[in-house]
Amino acid sequence: MERIVGRLSYIPRVRAPLAVLAENIHPVADRALEEAGLEIERVPGALSGKELRAALDRATVLGIRSKTELATGDFHLGKGPEAVGCFCIGTNQVDLVGASLSGVAVFNSPFSNTRSVAELTLAEVVALTRRLFEKSAQLHAGVWDKSAKDAHEVRGRTLGLVGDGHIGSQVSVLAEAMGMRVIFHDIARRMPLGNAQSRPNLAAVLREADVVTIHVPATAMTAGLIGVAELRLMRPGAMLVNNARGSVIDYAALAAALRSGHIGGAALDVFPEEPAGASKAFKCGLEGLANVILSPHIGGSTEEAQEAIAVEVSEKLAGYLQRGSTATSVNLPEVDLPTPREGQVRIMHVHRNVPGVLGKMHTLLAGGGVNINAEYLQSNERISYVILDVDAFKGEAIPAGLAAMPETIRLRIRR
């Protein structure tokens, strides 16, 4: 049995556990959630207004993608879902501070689509080097141009990666498998895979590569990373691929470099300003340029990635409900303990990070003659999360005492 209580009202509530899944989350998510004892309710499209509030009231777990927005006012101390699963990469749509202060764990899937991006990148490296899109566009217009001029194999050519993280490192492996020579620059020390070689700075990669491909996050440091000066450093005729973030490249400077012929082609999946939906017009200043592939931020958009996201997020939600695991949660301190021993009671307690809370919990349990067998605490600047495995106890005095502590944000007890 599980009791879930908030500090403000201690009348133990036993909820019928329900996962409300919005926005067409991949059906494979049901498996882990059902195994964790949840019933599944699916809601088509994004949630907002009254529909959102009703879903928050009845859900033990709320699953959303990027279009459902959860603001500060949507989270309440001791009420609403235990956890929110963002079945997508980012969590910008959720007020993470509000969720933390209400003890709601938020999970996402930051890297499940990285293989999809890596594959698209490699396809574009080949397509640019063969001028494939240009030939295709010509043929669509009825022009049969069979010339080999400026079309090359990628074998033996140099690929320069800027950022060698989850995506960059996979591109590195795939490119080498096609016979490319791989160099990379990363601000963090990365172990080169295969025969890839690191370079001490961005300029070294730009000077040497036939194709440069960007795989860095959008940060203050990467904003405008590739501008007029950096494009000048690139080899005449070199190509540029950006499947990372639009802020990294100065697209006006790139358009000028493409027009002048200094840059031989580009593939761009991300833009400084991206339309909210298909009904909105799109402009980036690179339309109509030869050997430029434009795609509408689809690098990670594959059915395989959606499935992988659904598996990862649903398993994280199940782990939180069953064991209290907050491993990889984006807002609660990370705590993970194995499944408790037979006969043990697990106390999962989110509280304000102020001195003396653990002492109070220990005193309460000792006063009830309850032995603690495992304990794991982690804190951030605002809140702490502790899991305690304790000997079985009877009655409601201990849960009531824990719930009544003024520091308590959320308490779950699994017997």
Ligand SMILES: NC(=O)c1ccc[n+]([C@@H]2O[C@H](COP(=O)([O-])OP(=O)(O)OC[C@H]3O[C@@H](n4cnc5c(N)ncnc54)[C@H](O)[C@@H]3O)[C@@H](O)[C@H]2O)c1
């Ligand atoms: N097009 C899409 O649909 C799509 C999908 C997924 C991810 N992305 C984007 O791809 C990018 C890379 O994603 P990832 O999963 O590989 O991220 P990651 O965090 O695993 O790797 C990023 C790497 O960049 C390095 N880095 C950061 N700043 C740098 C700098 N100034 N110079 C050199 N290296 C730097 C980091 O040290 C890290 O190794 C991100 O911008 C992400 O948002 C796009």
